Amino acid sequence: MRLSRTALLIMAGAALAAAPGDLDDTFGDGGIVLTEAGGTVLSVAAQSDGKLVVAADSGTTTDEFTVARYNGDGSVDTGFGTGGFASPFASLHASFPQHVSIDGSGRILAAGHATVERTTGKGKPKTEYVRMVAIARLASDGSADTTFGTGGRVLTEVSGTSESAARGLAVQSDGKIVVAGSARVAGSKGKSANNAVLLLRYQASGVLDTTFGTGGIVVDNYTADEDLLGLNGVALQSDGKIVVAGSVGTALDSGFVRRYNTNGSLDTSFGSGGTIVINAGLSVSPSIAVDGQDRILFASGIAGDGVIARFDEDGALDTGFAASGWFETGLSGDDAVRGLAVLSGGSIAAGGQTVPVTGDGFTLRLDADGDLDTTYAGDGISDLTTDGDSDHESIFDFVVDADGDYVICGGKAGDSFLARYLGN
Numbered sequence: 180m181r182l183s184r185t186a187l188l189i190m191a192g193a194a195l196a197a198a199p200g201d202l203d204d205t206f207g208d209g210g211i212v213l214t215e216a217g218g219t220v221l222s223v224a225a226q227s228d229g230k231l232v233v234a235a236d237s238g239t240t241t242d243e244f245t246v247a248r249y250n251g252d253g254s255v256d257t258g259f260g261t262g263g264f265a266s267p268f269a270s271l272h273a274s275f276p277q278h279v280s281i282d283g284s285g286r287i288l289a290a291g292h293a294t295v296e297r298t299t300g301k302g303k304p305k306t307e308y309v310r311m312v313a314i315a316r317l318a319s320d321g322s323a324d325t326t327f328g329t330g331g332r333v334l335t336e337v338s339g340t341s342e343s344a345a346r347g348l349a350v351q352s353d354g355k356i357v358v359a360g361s362a363r364v365a366g367s368k369g370k371s372a373n374n375a376v377l378l379l380r381y382q383a384s385g386v387l388d389t390t391f392g393t394g395g396i397v398v399d400n401y402t403a404d405e406d407l408l409g410l411n412g413v414a415l416q417s418d419g420k421i422v423v424a425g426s427v428g429t430a431l432d433s434g435f436v437r438r439y440n441t442n443g444s445l446d447t448s449f450g451s452g453g454t455i456v457i458n459a460g461l462s463v464s465p466s467i468a469v470d471g472q473d474r475i476l477f478a479s480g481i482a483g484d485g486v487i488a489r490f491d492e493d494g495a496l497d498t499g500f501a502a503s504g505w506f507e508t509g510l511s512g513d514d515a516v517r518g519l520a521v522l523s524g525g526s527i528a529a530g531g532q533t534v535p536v537t538g539d540g541f542t543l544r545l546d547a548d549g550d551l552d553t554t555y556a557g558d559g560i561s562d563l564t565t566d567g568d569s570d571h572e573s574i575f576d577f578v579v580d581a582d583g584d585y586v587i588c589g590g591k592a593g594d595s596f597l598a599r600y601l602g603n
Contacts, residue, residue, distance in 0.1 A: 199601050200542070200556025203584055206599040207253030214247065214597060219573070219590030222279045223597065224287070225580040230256060233588060234276035234289050235595055244274035246289050246317060249597065260321030267315035267323065267332050272296040272308055278347045283354075286324055287317040290358060292344035293334060310342045311335055312360060312379060328385030335379060335387070337362045337396055343377060347413040349421075354383035359413035359423050364400055374407035375400040376425065378443060392443035399445065401437065401454070402427045409464025416473045416492065420446060424467035424477055434461050436477055436490065450494030457481075457488075463515040470521040478529060480515025484508055485531050485541075487516055489549065501549030510541065510562060518577030518587075526552060528602065530577030530587040533562070540574045542585045542600045561600055 197203075202210025214220060214233065222234040229251035237243035245266055248259035255263035267289065268274035274293035282288055293313035298304045312335040316327035323331025337343040340362035348358045362377040376399040380391035387395025401407075402425075410425035419441040426434045434457035438449035445453040455477075462480035469475055473492035480486065485508035489500040496504040508514055510533050519529035525547030533539050541562040544555040551559025574589040583602040590596065 197601055198556075199544075199554060199603060200561035201601050203599040203601050205252060207597070210599055212249065212253040212597045213594045214249070218595060220575065220588040220595040220597065221276055222576045223578050223586055223588040224279045224281050225578050225586065226281055226285065227581050229581045231578075231580065231586060231597065232279055232281065232287055233595075233597070234279035234291070236275055244268045244276045244289070244291055244293065244313070244315075246276070246279060246287065246315075246321070248321065253597070253599075258320065260317075265317060265321040267317065268293045268313055274313055275344075277345060277360075280348060280350070282316075282350050285319050287319070287321075288348060288350070288356065289315045289317070290345035290348045290360075292342075292360075295334060295336075309336060310344065312337065312343050312345045312358065312377075314345065314348070314356070314358065314381070314385070316385070326384065333381065333385040335396075337377065337379075337398065340364050340375070340377075340398060342374075345377075345379075346410050349413050349415050351415060351419060355388055356381045356383070356385075357413060357415065357421055359410055359421075361407050361410055362398055364398065370403070373400070373402055373405070375402060376407060376410060376423065376437065378421065378423070378439060380443070390442065397439065397443040399437075401435075405432075411464035412467030412477075414467050414469040414475070416469055418473075420449075422467060422469065422475055424465040426461050426464050426479070432460060433458050434465050434477070434479055434481075436467065436475060436494070438494070448493065450490075455490060455494050462513055463517060466516065466518050468519050468521050468527075470525055472525070476519055476521065476527065478516035478519045478531075480513065480531070483513045485510065485514040485516040485529075487519060487527065487529060487545070487549070499548070501545070506545060506549045508541075508543065508560065510560070514541070516543075517574045520577070520579045522579065522583075528577075528579055528585055530574060530585060532574040532589070540587050540589070540598060542577070542587060544602075555602075 220235045231249045248256040272294045276291040278290045315332040316324040343362040345360040358379045360377045361374040378397040380388040405427040412424035421439040436455040438446040459481045465479035475490045487506045489497040514533040516531040527545040530542045543560040544552040585600045
């Protein structure tokens with residue numbers, strides 16, 4: 180795939196001047212693909228062959244979880260699923276995606292939630308709708324991987340909670356799947372119900388791993404006094420410990436990073452009693468990544484700036500990174516970093532948006548010290564609209580593809596889209 184894109188760059192005189200940070204004009208229309216995947220592309224993953232897999236909602240009142248695949252040039256891969264699309268939970272009342280990734284065998288893992296309709300009672304049966312954690316695994320051609328769960332999918336109802344949902348997942352080196360999300364728990368002593376941190380671990384076959392938490396599940400009501408509004412990031416350190424990033428409060432008031440041992444118990448040696456608390460007004464749910472030294476990168480938007488912070492492996496702020504541990508984008512407007520990736524040598528690439536919900540997309544690159552890498556886009560940030568018109572983008576995810584280029588995804592003016600920026 181790289182050869183064909185390189186050939187196009189050589190053949191097109193204008194493309195000879197293309198530089199890191201430019202939209203890749205060999206992808207879609209000038210670097211942009213307005214997709215047919217659904218209402219909004221919420222997550223994107225890159226295959227080793229350069230193809231991109233996305234998870235999207237349907238954009239209709241009855242949600243439907245859609246997984247789609249695009250070729251390296253941005254065209255729909257019609258050899259995937261049915262005409263390029265798969266709907267692993269189509270038979271259920273409603274389903275909604277949050278995350279897609281590729282495992283070490285090239286299989287596609289998609290996570291979110293699904294609502295199951297069921298009838299209870301005799302005589303006067305009652306219909307109820309139960310929201311469950313939903314995980315699907317697809318073969319490389321988009322068909323259901325029938326070695327996983329039941330017919331390629333797993334639905335998990337979390338006892339004692341309601342409205343459970345997956346927001347992200349990570350695959351361990353032994354093939355076990357760690358899923359992070361939220362579940363609603365009943366309040367006590369006059370308190371209202373609130374969303375709690377939810378962790379689940381599955382065997383590679385899709386069966387809950389009973390050595391983790393209680394029967395494979397951890398419900399951590401860390402947020403008992405405030406609602407968990409977002410839990411958007413989960414990552415694994417080299418020793419298998421699990422770090423998650425989330426936000427709490429009435430309007431994304433503060434963020435946190437919390438670490439768990441390999442058995443699901445809270446690691447109280449991390450941060451302060453197991454948690455790093457970030458007391459600032461967050462504009463979006465945070466993202467998280469772990470670098471080759473087990474340092475933790477936290478990204479969000481705080482007080483009008485997109486931010487990336489780095490903490491050492493045990494939760495202390497790395498004051499040698501950027502400005503006393505924090506990088507700020509400094510873009511105009513209320514911007515936020517929505518996703519990030521650690522590159523070779525410890526440098527960092529990220530994507531986000533200015534003025535969440537009503538702004539434009541951007542990508543950036545930092546060196547390992549947290550300074551803007553001026554070999555990218557001239558000043559380290561490529562602050563470009565996806566099509567040059569007055570419509571705005573909501574950016575939801577970011578990935579580095581097999582060729583080292585940067586892809587953001589989201590939705591704009593009723594369309595879902597992918598945009599690819601040259602990384603090299």
